[in-house]
Amino acid sequence: MSSDADLKNARMVYYESDMAELETVLKRLLDLSRAKRALLIDIEGHMVATCGDGGDQTDLENISALVAGTFAATKETAKLLGEEEFSVLFHQGETDSIQLTLVDDRLLLGIIFDDATTIGMVRLYASETAKKVMDVLGREHSGSETSTMLDDDFGESVETELDNFFGE
Amino acid sequence: MQINFGSRSVSCKIVYYGPGLSGKTTNIQKIHEQMPSPRKGELTSIKTEGDRTLFFDFMSLDLGKIGGMETRFQIYTVPGQVYYNATRKLVLQGADGIVFVADSGPECMAANVESWRNLKDNLAERGLEITDLPVVIQWNKRDLAGAISTDEMNATINDIDAPTFEAVATEGPGVLETLKSVCGIVCRQLNERQAKMASASKASPPAPVAPAATPASAETMRFVSRRRSTTQTTQKKKGTSTVGPTHAQAPVPPKTHPRTPVRPVHATRKRSRSWWSKMFVALGIIAAVLGIAAALYGIGLW
Numbered sequence: 001m002s003s004d005a006d007l008k009n010a011r012m013v014y015y016e017s018d019m020a021e022l023e024t025v026l027k028r029l030l031d032l033s034r035a036k037r038a039l040l041i042d043i044e045g046h047m048v049a050t051c052g053d054g055g056d057q058t059d060l061e062n063i064s065a066l067v068a069g070t071f072a073a074t075k076e077t078a079k080l081l082g083e084e085e086f087s088v089l090f091h092q093g094e095t096d097s098i099q100l101t102l103v104d105d106r107l108l109l110g111i112i113f114d115d116a117t118t119i120g121m122v123r124l125y126a127s128e129t130a131k132k133v134m135d136v137l138g139r140e141h142s143g144s145e146t147s148t149m150l151d152d153d154f155g156e157s158v159e160t161e162l163d164n165f166f167g168e
Numbered sequence: 169m170q171i172n173f174g175s176r177s178v179s180c181k182i183v184y185y186g187p188g189l190s191g192k193t194t195n196i197q198k199i200h201e202q203m204p205s206p207r208k209g210e211l212t213s214i215k216t217e218g219d220r221t222l223f224f225d226f227m228s229l230d231l232g233k234i235g236g237m238e239t240r241f242q243i244y245t246v247p248g249q250v251y252y253n254a255t256r257k258l259v260l261q262g263a264d265g266i267v268f269v270a271d272s273g274p275e276c277m278a279a280n281v282e283s284w285r286n287l288k289d290n291l292a293e294r295g296l297e298i299t300d301l302p303v304v305i306q307w308n309k310r311d312l313a314g315a316i317s318t319d320e321m322n323a324t325i326n327d328i329d330a331p332t333f334e335a336v337a338t339e340g341p342g343v344l345e346t347l348k349s350v351c352g353i354v355c356r357q358l359n360e361r362q363a364k365m366a367s368a369s370k371a372s373p374p375a376p377v378a379p380a381a382t383p384a385s386a387e388t389m390r391f392v393s394r395r396r397s398t399t400q401t402t403q404k405k406k407g408t409s410t411v412g413p414t415h416a417q418a419p420v421p422p423k424t425h426p427r428t429p430v431r432p433v434h435a436t437r438k439r440s441r442s443w444w445s446k447m448f449v450a451l452g453i454i455a456a457v458l459g460i461a462a463a464l465y466g467i468g469l470w
Contacts, residue, residue, distance in 0.1 A: 012170065012171060013172075014171070014173065015174070022174075042170055042262075043262070044262025045226075046169075048170065048172065058210060061209055062210060065212070065226045065242060069223060069224060069259070073255070076258065150178070152363075154358060154359050161232070163348070166202075166348060
């Protein structure tokens with residue numbers, strides 16, 4: 001198996017073609033479910049893809065980190081209860097709510113919605129969307145991307161930028 | 169770590185580890201204070217009423233575009249109290265770099281040693297050695313009277329020859345230097361990892377594309393059966409095993425991920441024709457009983 005496929009399977013790297021498809025899948029989810037925003041979140045807390053209204057980049061990153069932490073905690077709770085995991089979490093607020101669905105071992109689908117839709121609609125389309133996401137990410141990497149490597153001097157560039165950043 | 173060629177971004181996770189009250193949260197607060205506004209996210213802290221970290225502190229550090237990629241570091245701290253080991257393990261998951269914050273206080277050597285051992289144990293549970301990750305050590309609270317000498321701390325704790333920095337996190341010295349060091353090592357290793365994988369892939373020609381180990385329908389079935397458990401369902405029934413298929417179907421060979429262990433999955437149960445016929449018979453009987461009851465009611469006998 002090629003190294004690109006290894007990186008894709010390990011969910012360390014997301015390729016442009018896959019990302020475009022994932023964004024299309026999320027957009028369709030929002031259109032059908034009438035939810036406000038959809039997020040694909042890595043279980044380590046990185047936001048993979050997002051679509052919809054509301055929340056700036058910083059808020060969404062914070063939400064991703066918190067959601068991943070919450071899911072990790074409930075997974076351990078599930079094990080103590082004799083379950084393999086809890087694959088769905090739902091937090092209900094006064095105006096906005098969030099539904100979290102486990103897509104596979106490494107991804108979560110978060111859907112933020114208000115009273116424009118119902119939890120049933122969201123769950124229905126969440127499960128379909130999760131399958132589509134798995135299809136996209138489960139496909140063999142085509143290797144047709146124009147750029148799948150970081151620059152050779154990326155590490156050095158980061159160190160230089162860190163020096164500038166911290167005012168040295 | 170995540171390299172996203174769609175959004176052209178690189179995101180790395182740095183975890184601050186160490187014994188309770190060693191200064192992990194103070195470090196992240198100081199970093200947050202000193203960062204220019206457009207580049208830093210909010211500092212999120214999940215803590216107790218006594219200001220002790222309960223779950224984690226988190227902030228995002230955006231370095232902007234480097235090599236065409238938006239480069240971000242997600243900085244976490246773990247709760248240091250011994251009681252919260254389970255939580256530390258969760259936060260440690262996926263760490264790309266670790267800063268070990270040691271307390272230079274005169275009575276704190278034992279706590280530092282215990283926390284260092286705990287870090288190694290928690291990494292080992294994930295199949296990692298401490299030398300598998302970039303680790304930087306910070307000797308914090310150097311301003312304390314009677315602070316343990318750095319030579320002694322280095323000799324007792326730093327058995328991996330990690331880079332070390334002296335710091336007084338409450339005032340600021342050493343905080344940014346520590347962060348710079350770990351971020352730099354993480355990114356240099358990124359390049360090395362890529363180069364290694366690229367040369368490995370060139371050395372052996374790619375294997376012919378084999379059919380997927382699990383056909384799509386089986387993947388879907390496995391996904392559906394696993395999703396039987398939600399926050400609203402109850403515990404498993406007594407006597408049922410969660411290991412292996414529960415129905416006489418050929419077990420589906422699982423797809424392996426490099427990081428995640430293979431887990432047994434439930435097979436879905438197909439309803440047989442005899443089950444359906446029994447259901448129809450049962451429904452028929454119920455309908456008949458209801459009909460009789462209605463009739464009896466109608467003629468006044470009930």
